[in-house]
Amino acid sequence: MINLTGIDKYYDSKFQRSFVLKGINLHVKEGEFLSIMGPSGSGKSTLLNIIGLLDKPSEGQYTLFDKSVLDLKEKEMVDYHRHFMGFIFQAYHLIEDMTVVENIETPLIYKGVKSRDRKAMVADLLDRFSMVAKKDLFPQQLSGGQQQLVGIARAIVGKPKLLLADEPTGNLHSSQGEMIMGVLDELNKEGMTIIQVTHNERFAEFGKRIIRLEDGYLSKL
């Protein structure tokens, strides 16, 4: 599904070029659960952002379903975000001025789903994550784990093929982290492709495959 070949990402400063990513080759099959590990500053998040079309590599090829996605128009890129990918962040990044329901509903609005269908889809997810009682609360009224559940719900409500998680458990204590990883595992079993970036060895083990980044190089495939 995902094919990265010879991906470089660098920044030019006056006297030298500093690489964030160097010569990355990566292939991800549909239905995989991939964990990307590595120390701070090793380029994990940058790699994830490139996969998520939020950032562009300086060099290299990137194809999604055999289609190059490096020179997309803004509109096509937006379409990928609407229909194909979901994001989860370490800091949850929920919209603070929106209730739980509204946060989950927003991607569907952008997708152009009808109001009645939206209601049904959101209700379904609330049910699944046992958040029905919390649906009208604002993010800051929830615990970290609950906020991340809302984050996941928002990411998957549009039924994306690919779920990208940037340190989804980074801000949570271990029991809550465990719970979130359980949810991701379940989603993967239902067939969703998941790529997560993490520090945590134990949570990385939830992945079917682990890759390690060191100073921009893939150290073990």
Added chain:
Amino acid sequence: MIRHFFINMFRNIRHNKVFTLINLGNLVVGFAVFILFSVLVDYELSYDKFNTNYEQIYRVQTRQEDSYPINYCTYSPPAYRYHLLSDLPEVEKVLLMREVSGGAHGSGQFFTLPDGSQLNEQDGYWSENTIFDIFTVPLIEGSKQNALTEPNTIALSETLAKKLFPTGSATGKLVTIGKHYPLTVSAVYADFPLNSSLRPTYMVSMPTYDILGDGPQYRDNWRQIQFDNFILLKKGADPEQVNAKIRDAFKNIKDYEKSFPYLHPLSKHHISPNSQGDMLIGLAILSLAAVLVLILACVNYVNLSLANSTQRSKEIGIKKVIGSSQRFLAYQFLAETVLHTLFATLVALFVAQAALPLLNRIMEKNFDLSIWSNGTMLGLILLVSLLVGVLSGLYPALVISAYNPVKVLKGKLFSNGGTSFSVKKVLVVAQFSISLFMLLVSFILYGHVNFILNKDLGFASKNILYTEINVHDTTDFETIKNRMLQHSEISDVAFSSTIPFIGNIGGYISWEDGAPDDRVMVSRNYVNYDFIPTYNLKMVYGRNFSREYPADNQACIINETALKVFGWKDPVGKRITLYGRAYPVIGVVKDFHPYSVHNLIPTYVMFLNSNVISGSSLISVRYTSGSEANAKTIVTRELEDILPNDPFEFKDFGVAFYLDYAIGFWQTMKRMFIFFAVVTLFISTIGLFGLILFTVRRRTKEIGVRKVLGSSIITVYWQLSSEVIYMLGFAVILGCPAAMVIYKAMPGAYKEPLSALVFVAGILLIAVIAQLTISYHVLKVAVSNPVEALRYE
């Protein structure tokens, strides 16, 4: 979707109460000022439009090219009516009018009230019946056929009729004018609206003028330029053609060869009665100010929106990641701005309506206006509001919607300056420049008004009472003078045909040593022996008129300006010629201002009158200081005793001075501008306040780090405020020259030289206000505990 938009907007407002309040308040103030001003301009431009024949009405005025500067006289001689206009095929109706009081501004005629007391009524006219054909004057009593056709008849305005005849109808009853002349009321007409440039309170029929005025021969007079000639052009007639036909009317009138009749459209009567642009310049300057205030509010809005957007940047980043397009976000922000401006406009309409009394006080007018009743203007304001909304929403919408989600979500928005920041700087500079400009112009106008109010008029204007009087029984002036001087409170008494600021008699003279056809328009005044001492005029050459020289009644006194025009070295004994008669000059008075200091001092000549008072005259009385209270009672009692049958009313000279058109104009300009400057400063201050709040929030962490590293409070303060001082510098470069341009454009013959102090004061004031505004936030951060700031993650 729309529901979401609104929910989002309202939650945002709730979340950012201070910002929203500042931002909307700023828009409301900006719009309220703009609306008030639109109302004012609309009112000024609405003058005379109530006349159904508005487009076809012209006053035939007189351009006198031999006076300097060229005099565009609103008056004209009666001969226009009988020998120039009545036969033109383009002209449908002609109308001859004359002010009953004889042209002295602020004087009037006396009516006997039911209780026997005298009522001084101004703005009365002699008029022909055609006024009812040309102007739109609804009649309450009487008929338009014969309201002003018969001799000894008068038409009263409704207000005056109510005063004279409180009960019952007025038509057919007698009124007495000036205790002498009984006239029959032939009609009562509705008061002319406030926005009419012609507002007669009563009109005496022109046939009466033959009897009470100068007799029927006035019809052939080309030199008596004291009448108003109105014409109604036929539909489609070209005024330029008429102008060409009447241009040479004075060709054969001796001494008046350089005078030319011209048509002055009714649409210009109010704005530019004497074909001068003074009021237009004034309105233009004020319009500029109003538009600047609105621009300032928009700039503020843009600045604050951008500042506030950093608060919302995360929201934007998330929305982009979960599938919102940039265009959609831009539309969302634009729609929000437009809604903000529309809401602000709506509030501003109420604010403006509530503030109308304030405008009335500033303008010293009595607008009875409702903002809601003027549909076209409301539409226009709405349009401007939409335009402003789109314009001030566009830039922030584009900037904000273009935020890169990766950077925003990492909180890195400001790490690398970027274009939005420099645009913000430009906007702040614009804001400072406008504020400084408005402040400087206010100072300049304030100075100018003080200058013309306090300029040495060249005569003693304090402690003077004056009255206009029409004396029927010829009286020796010495009698009046001696009776008044018996009282120690009275120090001088004089009579004359005009006094400073009141009355003007023109005339052409030639002078000794001048070229044969050299001629100059002068202001004439016929004075008695006491005029010069009463007004404390200073002699530069020669002497005052004196009883010891009987030949003085054939002599004259000129002013310094006249001396300069004539070019004489040794003036005493030289001769001037007026209408074929030569008068030797016996003295020269130091220049004084016979009219407002707005105008140049004219060439001025005084002749001796016969010291016998008869007909229309002005009596001036100087009283000793401290006897303000008694003086008026004393002179009124004495004069009533001597002339019981001639009504009069003593007034303070100060009143005449303030009645002056130019003084009123500048007073209004000054007050308007101070108002504008206060509003501008207010808007800029709240704008700056919001902006600094934003800067400080953005740099809280940086300041914390600096303090941990050992930076002092003063260094931190300087770090934060130096940016503002830097931008202020740019504003000085832009604002000062702009204010100078306004100073140059200001109409008026005399201006105070522009002082550097004005600029220093303006710049200092702005700098102090700016520093005070930023100090609050900056000091709060500068003295705060750095740990607090760094904990902010």
